[in-house]
Amino acid sequence: MTETPSQLIVPARRAFLTGTSKIALSASAILLLAGKDTLAQSMGGPMAADVGILNVALGLEYEAINAYQLGAQSGLLQKPVLDIAVKFQGDHKGHRDALVATIQKMGGKPVDEKKLDDYAKALKADTLKSQADVLDLAARLEMGATNAYLGVIPSFKDAQLAKIAGRLAADETMHWTILNNALGRPLPAEALPFGA
């Protein structure tokens, strides 16, 4: 595992983050949590709705993977920030794999990933001129993802899927916190800054 750079993370957080990385989601863990082995193969209304939400989440994860790819290959990220970006991209790949496996287990069809150029255009990658620009984009996407996952929790018909959305939101929050720190920005002034 890549050592967490001290420049990015204050020491008090290091132990916590090290522990967090050890519970990264895997496809098998997701399926175990969701109990999808027992779900019906025939997908009805509520399950179709859940699959629809999961597919939107999958689209979001594809975009995150490609956003970090664009950042990593931009030449703008210096070590150790580059290592962190690659680590976070790996987390999003884990989320992708878990979502694809769950959607398939539920009898749904995962949405397709677009081409890197499509994401570059949509995210205006050509406007990124510095490491701070890349980090700012990543931080905005991570905050948005946190709020998106928290926001869809009430919509899930299956409580286990809601729990998974909560776990995904926790990962995104961890990413946002590190990026926010790397940008030298303060922590939110008030409690409960996410998901309102």
Next chain:
Amino acid sequence: MLTRRPFWLIAASLAPALAWAQAGDAVRGKQLYESRCIACHSIDANRVGPAHQGVVGRKAGSVADYDYSPAVKASSIVWTTVTLDHWLEDPEKTIPGQKMGYSVPEAQDRADLIAWLAKNPGP
């Protein structure tokens, strides 16, 4: 048979919508947009969700090159401040079979978001 309604009755029926439309704070709406909607949406680019530029006044499911759900594609809804308010409050109730699982339960938040969206007319 059509009946002529008095002006005061028409005005009274429109008053809540007009008052609501005036209540939106576009500055706060932009902040909300950038924290809650940005994961999937941009004003001027199709991403996980469709681009929002010019959404007020636009027919649902009409952004070029965006892969809508069949339900939204077939919808005859035109996005106004009122229909957007319904959509954000409960997308599935507004267009059953759509794919947005996210909603905005607070009326003031919806008003602010819609005020911000209205500040971004189509090209």
